[in-house]
Every structure is written in structure tokens, then in C-alpha cells.
Amino acid sequence: MAADETAALRRRLMRAERRARLRAFALVAPLLAFLAFTFAVPLASMLWRAVADPELGTALPRTAALLRAWNGSGLPDEAVFAAAAEELAHAAQDKAAGLLAKRLNYEEPGYRTLILKTANRLSPPFAQGARAAMEAIDPRWGERPIWLAMRRAAAPLTGFYLLAALDLQQGEGGVTAVPAERAIFRIVLWRTLGIAAATTAACLALGFPVALLLARAPPRRAGLLMLLVLLPFWTPLLVRIAAWIVLLQEHGVINDTLTGLGLTRQPLPLLYSRSAVLIAMTHVLLPYMILPLYSVMRSIPPVYLRAAASLGAPPFAAFRRVFLPQCLPGIGAGSLLVFILAIGYYITPALVGGAADQMISSQIAFYTIGTANWGMAAALSAVLLAATLILYAAYARMAGTGGLRLG
Amino acid sequence: MPPHVEFIGVEKTYDGRTLVVRNLDLAIARGEFLTLLGPSGSGKTTSLTMLAGFETPTRGEIRLDGRSLLRAPPYRRNIGMVFQNYALFPHMTVAENVAFPLSVRRVTRGDIGPRVRRVLEMVRLEGLGERHPAQLSGGQQQRVALARALVFSPALVLMDEPLGALDKQLREHMQFEIKAIHRQLGVTVVYVTHDQGEALTMSDRIAVFSQGAIQQIGTPTELYDAPASAFVAQFIGENNRLAGVIEAIDGPRCRVRLADGSTVSATRGLDLPRGAACTLSIRPERLHLGLAAENRLAARLADVTFHGDHVRLRVVLAEAAELVIKLGPRAAPHPLTPGQTVELGFDSRDCRALDAPGTATIDSADPAALQ
Numbered sequence A: 001m002a003a004d005e006t007a008a009l010r011r012r013l014m015r016a017e018r019r020a021r022l023r024a025f026a027l028v029a030p031l032l033a034f035l036a037f038t039f040a041v042p043l044a045s046m047l048w049r050a051v052a053d054p055e056l057g058t059a060l061p062r063t064a065a066l067l068r069a070w071n072g073s074g075l076p077d078e079a080v081f082a083a084a085a086e087e088l089a090h091a092a093q094d095k096a097a098g099l100l101a102k103r104l105n106y107e108e109p110g111y112r113t114l115i116l117k118t119a120n121r122l123s124p125p126f127a128q129g130a131r132a133a134m135e136a137i138d139p140r141w142g143e144r145p146i147w148l149a150m151r152r153a154a155a156p157l158t159g160f161y162l163l164a165a166l167d168l169q170q171g172e173g174g175v176t177a178v179p180a181e182r183a184i185f186r187i188v189l190w191r192t193l194g195i196a197a198a199t200t201a202a203c204l205a206l207g208f209p210v211a212l213l214l215a216r217a218p219p220r221r222a223g224l225l226m227l228l229v230l231l232p233f234w235t236p237l238l239v240r241i242a243a244w245i246v247l248l249q250e251h252g253v254i255n256d257t258l259t260g261l262g263l264t265r266q267p268l269p270l271l272y273s274r275s276a277v278l279i280a281m282t283h284v285l286l287p288y289m290i291l292p293l294y295s296v297m298r299s300i301p302p303v304y305l306r307a308a309a310s311l312g313a314p315p316f317a318a319f320r321r322v323f324l325p326q327c328l329p330g331i332g333a334g335s336l337l338v339f340i341l342a343i344g345y346y347i348t349p350a351l352v353g354g355a356a357d358q359m360i361s362s363q364i365a366f367y368t369i370g371t372a373n374w375g376m377a378a379a380l381s382a383v384l385l386a387a388t389l390i391l392y393a394a395y396a397r398m399a400g401t402g403g404l405r406l407g
Numbered sequence B: 001m002p003p004h005v006e007f008i009g010v011e012k013t014y015d016g017r018t019l020v021v022r023n024l025d026l027a028i029a030r031g032e033f034l035t036l037l038g039p040s041g042s043g044k045t046t047s048l049t050m051l052a053g054f055e056t057p058t059r060g061e062i063r064l065d066g067r068s069l070l071r072a073p074p075y076r077r078n079i080g081m082v083f084q085n086y087a088l089f090p091h092m093t094v095a096e097n098v099a100f101p102l103s104v105r106r107v108t109r110g111d112i113g114p115r116v117r118r119v120l121e122m123v124r125l126e127g128l129g130e131r132h133p134a135q136l137s138g139g140q141q142q143r144v145a146l147a148r149a150l151v152f153s154p155a156l157v158l159m160d161e162p163l164g165a166l167d168k169q170l171r172e173h174m175q176f177e178i179k180a181i182h183r184q185l186g187v188t189v190v191y192v193t194h195d196q197g198e199a200l201t202m203s204d205r206i207a208v209f210s211q212g213a214i215q216q217i218g219t220p221t222e223l224y225d226a227p228a229s230a231f232v233a234q235f236i237g238e239n240n241r242l243a244g245v246i247e248a249i250d251g252p253r254c255r256v257r258l259a260d261g262s263t264v265s266a267t268r269g270l271d272l273p274r275g276a277a278c279t280l281s282i283r284p285e286r287l288h289l290g291l292a293a294e295n296r297l298a299a300r301l302a303d304v305t306f307h308g309d310h311v312r313l314r315v316v317l318a319e320a321a322e323l324v325i326k327l328g329p330r331a332a333p334h335p336l337t338p339g340q341t342v343e344l345g346f347d348s349r350d351c352r353a354l355d356a357p358g359t360a361t362i363d364s365a366d367p368a369a370l371q
């Protein structure tokens, strides 16, 4: 075939394929739009808020520009004082000053009142100059820390929230750990991971035998058992947690039974404890473990166990070397699902846990609902997201290279 | 010395209503290649499974080397088994699959390597040890299954339709290789198939199953030349059937009157009384045209098909019965035109009077329909 003929043929093929591709894209376009609107956009805006630092720039734009140019040694020069004094006085009238005060207060407790007081009292023109006017209101304006804090806040992006979410801070000598009495997030993060891991382990320990039973049962009995497994899915979460409160409370079913039988003299503190959190979370998350396990086990033909036995493997060896390795994808998927769902849990620990059982989501809720500190809430969410992604990457890697093997 | 394997009065029912295996008595000699042949659903797999230990007989006993197997779990029986779809462990490589029976027997690592290599060589899979089963062709998977069932040197190997998933050419090749391995190792093989051709070429003896019972057991030639029932005659090889009534008995021979009134002389394949209805069974290659023979029947030629090494004729008798004749290319007279009248000839020793449908001691279903 001549070269131009081939080229024409290729063009026709491309045109035909382009039409097919366009049609396929048109079919998924609504879904893509929906996902972008409900998932990608909020996620991106959340990540943006974790690093955005707009308050100083909004309230004192000229001061911010000057501070960004300042090298940070000694005190800023008179021009900065002048700009700051003028803009602060001006900002006193609108909300921007309040937001700035709140933002700077994260740097050092007490800066909120400093900013608000100064903004309210400054009244131009300043006869003795801007610096003297500010120092007259509060001597801290004559010292370096407030200016350094403002310089940090002047940049459009900040690592402040992300560092704080890991109990770190940006000091003069670089990044350091915050003092032990102010460190909270790392403890909560480790606690979150610990509770999620324990819940996953409990779900696996309870779910594996159930999935095995389901997979081995004749179809009709399997259907009935599956109904029992799924029943919790059809009960509202709050109802299930309320049921656990009824069971576990001081004069609840369990404690009444134990004292009634004379096994314990006083009621045990079951509710508002770590065990209550673990029990309730395991109960809620168990189906997410059972379903992937069940579907993987169902796909393993029983003939493999017969083959193993005919080759001389006693039941336990056949289970461990032939059945279990083939269950690993289900174990991996179920554990990952339960773990990822568990690290985001909020309602359950809030209702049945004590103060020392709260997970990272409760901190996020505190910063969004309680103090409207969006930066901090977003940073904690980003840490949670990062933990999830790291876990998922580790899982994908193990599953991909076949590294998860016992046989 | 006791037989290697013995089934004594074995019965099996799964549902408590129908017997899947009835009153099975079977003795298998050491080193024998015995095939269980029968249509699908006739209880072959069940019999094999009971021998392997995955099902227990509801009555009777199975013995290995004279010792009852009733209490031995499958993993202590030391019986190699090749499963219908191979059941190769998908998460293990070929070498790991083959090493599995050795490692569960705690053979030392140093011994496993050479033994695995040797058995993979025997099935001609050297160099494929690191592959996973999914990366192999059907024939190669079959060889791995064979290697895995042989590597721990069992004295008895069971195979359940091991070649069922292969295409015809590969199947014939593997039949040959399995036979060669059997001769080389001298193991006892119990082989299950529903393919009569496979059974005829491979077996020392064949047990023909129907509806959970053995219809006949014997060497391939015995079964082909002297079937003991119409079912066996029909199931093994090609067969012509004619209905008739026994008119006279003369020692091993009898005279049978056909529906159109003509009589033929036949061998008594069963101890049928005078006046009993019977089925005459004649192999197509034992019928010939126009030669001197004990029995002669006039028929109309329906059609002729040429097969290269032979010619097949379809003829219709006066009573509308249809027969197939297989002639060597030299034995076919020329010209043969459909519609012409021909004279068939056959000897009484090639024509056996067997049970008529519905009168057999065992109600054998029509094997042609079952196949």
C-alpha cells in the first residue's frame, strides 16, 4: 500500500476511535463532574486551608509587604512601625483585625489582646512617631518577638498549622518540639492509630471464623447467616451505640448480671472507657471485615484442601499453607478498610469513651465547630489523610509484589 | 499376598434415599492399571473419593494392603491423587507445588531439591519450576499435577478424569506418557474416565460402571469381544443392535428369531432361557458383504461414506432396523449405489445374544443417551 494511502487509513482509524472515546467520555462526564464538585474541590480547599495564611495580608497589606522584605535582625525600621500603626488603627473598624488577633494568638497566647488593644487605642496622627505611640500602648511593641511572629504571619503560606498538628513549632532556631505540657496532637494521633489497630485486630479475630463459616455453609444457611451479619448495617449507628450504652452503663445489663450473680461486688466502670470504645467500634466495623473475607474465601475451591490432604498435609498444615495464603487478599482488603474507617471515627468514641479515649476526629471537630480554627482543623485532616495514604501505599506495595505470603 | 486395594461390599448414599455406589466388590492387584469407566453420574468419582478418604462408605470396607482404611484420614493414606482440574495451588510456583508433599512430610531441604528436579524431568518440565501454575498451558499444568502426585513415591495413584480438560491431540499424547510412567514406576493406578477409547488404550483392566454398580470387569479385549450385557456392548466401541427372541439353545450357541421372521445363529452372551427376548450385538467391522458366512440377511443400502482407511455403509433391514457396516477399502465391492439390495454376512461367534432393554438384571439406562 502506498504511503499516503496508509496515512489516510490511519487518519480514518483515529477519527473513528476519537468518536468512540468522546462518547465514552460523555458517559462518565456527569460522574466526573459530581466527583470534582463533591470530593476533589472540598479536599483541595481543605489542603489549601492547612497551609494558607491570609490574615495579616488582609488586615495589614502594606505592613505585610514590608515585613516580608525585613531580614529579621534587630527591630524593623520606622517605616514598618508607621505602616503598622496606620493600618492597625484603620483595621480597628472591621473584622480583619479580629481575625488577625486570633491568628497571632496561635503564635503566642496574649497576642490577641495586644493586637485588639493597640488597634483600638491608636489614633493618628502620631505626634511622637508611630513607634513611640505603639510602645506607649504596650511595651511589647519595642521587643522582637511580636515582630518576628508578624513576619512569620506575613508570608502567604505557612507551615505553622501542619507543624502544630505534629506538636512542632517554628522557633528562632528552626523547627522544635513544643513543650511537653502543650503537646497534645501526637498523643492523640498515636492513640487514634492504636485504637484503629486494636479494632482491626479484633475485627479480624472475630470476623475470620464467621467468614469461614459463611463460605463453607450450604447456600440457604449462608444466606441466613449473611442476613445476621448485615443486620447491623440496617440499624442506625446511633441506635447501635445507644444499645451499647444500655449494656455497659453502671447499672446496665452487664453490670446488673455480674453483681446479681455475685461475681463482682460493685459495678465495673465499663462505659466511658477504652474497652467500651473498642467493643462498640469492633461491633460497628465487623461487617466491613467479614464481607471482603467472605468473598475471597468463597472464591477458593474446597478441592485445594482435598488436594493438600491427599498430598499428606494434616488439617492445620493444609489450612496454614494452602487456605490462609489464598485468603491474604481478603485479609488485606478487610483490614485496610476497617483501619481506614476506624481512624476517622468520631461519634462512637465521643459517646462511649472517656476523655482519654478521644480520637483525632474529635480534635478536628473541636477546631471546626468549637473555635472555628480552620487552619488547625485542616492541618489535622491533612495528617489523617497522609496517614491513610501511607497505609494504602504500603498495602498496595505488599499486595503488588506478593510480599504478603505465609505459605 | 492380599490385593493392593480391595473394596468389600461398599455402599454409598449422600441423601439417604438413592445409592450412588451399590455393593461394590473390587480387588486391584499391585502394579495394575485399573480404569473405572462409565457414564457421568455413575459413581466413579464417589468410589475414588472413598478410596482417597474424602468420603466414608455408608456400608462395607475398603482395604489397602490388607488393612482396613476406615480409620485412616486422607493425609495418612499415602495415596497420590490427580484431580480433574488439577487443583494446583495458585499461590505457589511449580517447584513449590511439587515440593509440597515432601515438605509436609518433613523431608530435609537438601533432599527436596533433587527429588523435585528428578520428577519434573520425568514429566518433561525441567526449567519451568519458577513459574506459577497460571503461566502454564493446560498440558503443562496436567504434568505438574502428575509430578506432584508422584513425587512422594506413593504405591497407589488415583486419577479422576485427568485428561478431560485437554484437546484431543494432547489427550492422546498424555495417555501415552501416563502409560510410560506407569510402566517405569510400577505403581498401581486407579484411573477414572468416561471416555471408552481412553480406557481401552490405557488399562490393564476396565471396570464398567453404570448406576453405581460394576456391570462387567475385564481386560479391554474381553470387554470388546465378549461384552456381558447390552449396556457394555453399547458403551464400549461401536455396536449394532437387533431385537429378537431366543428360539433354540444349543450349548454355547443359540438360534434367534428376528422381528421379520428370519433366524440367525448367535453366541449366548448371557444365560438367557428359551423364549426370552434378547438383543443381538454385532460390531460393525464383523459384518461383511456377499461372502460366505453362517448368517445371511438381505438389506437395502441407505448410504456410503468414505473415510480413507475404511468405508462405512448404512443399511436398512426389512424390519426397518438400521445397521452400520465398516469395511476395509479392499473389501468394498464396486460399484455401491444407495438403494441397491445387498446381502450381509456374519458368523455366530461375532454375534452375541444379550439382555433385551428393560429385562436386564440391572436396569441399565441407554448409554448412548448418557454419553
Ligand SMILES: Nc1ncnc2c1ncn2[C@@H]1O[C@H](COP(=O)(O)OP(=O)(O)O)[C@@H](O)[C@H]1O
Pocket: B014, B015, B020, B038, B039, B040, B041, B042, B043, B044, B045, B046, B047
Ligand atoms: N457430595 C455429593 N453430595 C451429594 N450427591 C453427590 C455428591 N457427589 C456426587 N453426588 C451424586 O452422586 C452421583 C454419582 O456421582 P459421581 O460419583 O460424581 O459420578 P461420576 O464420577 O461417575 O460422574 C451423582 O448423581 C451425583 O449427583
Ligand SMILES: [Mg+2]
Pocket: B041, B044, B045, B046
Ligand atoms: Mg466424576
